Amino acid sequence: MLAIGEGASFKAQEIIKTLGSQNILLRSQKPGEEEKVTNRRDNYVLEYGLKNEDLKRIRNTIPGVETALPARVVRDYVWNITVRVDVDVVGTLPEYPIVRNHPIAMGRFFNQADLDAAESVCVLGKEMAQKLFPLDEPLGRDVRIGDNYYRVIGVMELRTTGSFSEGNLEDAGSASRDRMFIPLETARHRYGEVLFRRRAGSSELERVALHEITVKVVNPQDVIPVADAIKDVLEKNHKKKDYAVVVPLELLKKAEETKKIFNLVLGSIAAISLLVGGIGIMNIMLANVTERTREIGIRRALGARRQDITTQFVIEAVILSASGGLLGVLLGVLIPFAVSHFAGMRTIITPGSPILAFTISGLIGVVFGLYPALRAATMDPVEALRHE
């Protein structure tokens, strides 16, 4: 049970690792209420999202911002002769690998000169590189998107985050698309400002200047205030909420809070079950003591002190509850396993929790076994021998 909570905060830590705790991610998103209107009208161009002005404002007016890295993200097919891969084509600046902490596996990332000249060069993601060029070196080869060819100059390192998709933070379960990088200027020329999108039978046009801006903060402590300042600025300049602000640090805090609440609820459930279990053990032991009254009398007559009788029955209670605890620990290891396997939820079993569970069940035996044991020990030997 604790394993689910542990898994949730682990996911947030993974997001932090990908985006960096010093970063804030701004994304364009289609305002919700607009969708219904545009679905029926073919020639309407929907304009939304982050503007170049937003980028300028963030760069120039908000203190504590080290870099603000713009990116245009377009979903498209990339070809190598007959091999096709569905990717996110990302038009961005040369700083991307540094800001996003995403190193290059081979070759190089594009530089300022490539950007200025709007060169047709690209850097492939590791996965797509393997799909497009399963047999040979991708470097120096050309790939095709639509009618345009791009020279491969580098390949990125594989992202270690399996389940987490950068483009879709809230919906981490969706399949993540690999990213292919081209200079921002090249992307502007090739794709223009208006994008054509076909969905569910009807087509739509949309104009989005920038799909995402990654803001790197100078001081890690300032992430939250800077994020608040950015939110303020964007709110003033956008009529609609056509953007999203993702602060990894906030996500982590939220996840930690969720985990805390989760643990609290689970803790209460556990406490109640322990109480119920403890009372069960007490009942069993009381019945046991009554049933064995004669035996207690015999043992007392043969020299057992009260303390010896107490010890005997407490040990029996502990054995009883600890064997229950062992069963519980087994289930507690198997259930998170099943949850991960069938529900796809991430669960982590900290090595402490089975040990804790086992120890607690033993302690329950001591606590709830003590009263029956004391009842056994304080019996009058003569009475006990006469029993039945």
Next chain:
Amino acid sequence: MSTPLNLAAGTPSSAVSPVSAIGPIVGLENLRKTYQMGGTTVTALSGLSLEIQAGEYVAIMGPSGCGKSTLLNLLGCLDRPSGGRYFLGGQDVSGLDDDALSAIRGARLGFVFQSYNLIQQLSVVENIEVPLFYQNCPEEQARQIATDLARRVGLETRLDHKPFELSGGQQQRVAIARALANDPLVILADEATGNLDSASGREILGIFDDLRRQGKTLIMVTHDVEVGERARRIIRLRDGELESDTCH
């Protein structure tokens, strides 16, 4: 054959004083026992004085309700007198607390009950070991002593049997072996033959005769005249008082 018991390994409780070589093994001075029944006081024993020497074989007899069981419980340190004094092996045990009485029972006394009182889930040899367990006797030594005693009562082939697999006479023999395990000063028997057929009863009485010959001190409660006749000395009680004390 003398008992090969040496409990030196077990730590004798400080409550148990060394046995005095002189004087009686049991000495009662004006021993009284009363029970509080709601508002009324029932007197079970009203001032009993007597002495029993080491090696004596004594039967306590009398009609039902005369106080035989009460006396045996007091002699067995299972209960405390309301008044008077009880010396066991020269030590005054009438004022001791529960833990001290437990220690005395474990080190100085052996019990044989009418209904055998074996622990059902333990085997023959384990039942005989119980008193040794509470004397902190090392495991191998306890097993050795218990096996020897089982042989003495003729149960060496039944060591691992459970009580319910044995006849009444056999169970009572296990109980006698258990009473001997801690080499007690006094063996107390309460109607030890009461639940047995006459053949098994004679067998048990035969073992008691053997014990007396070995110098053991035996006190047994019985209402059976024939059984009482086996003892050298008969103490008769009536209404909580000594009626007669005869030797033959």
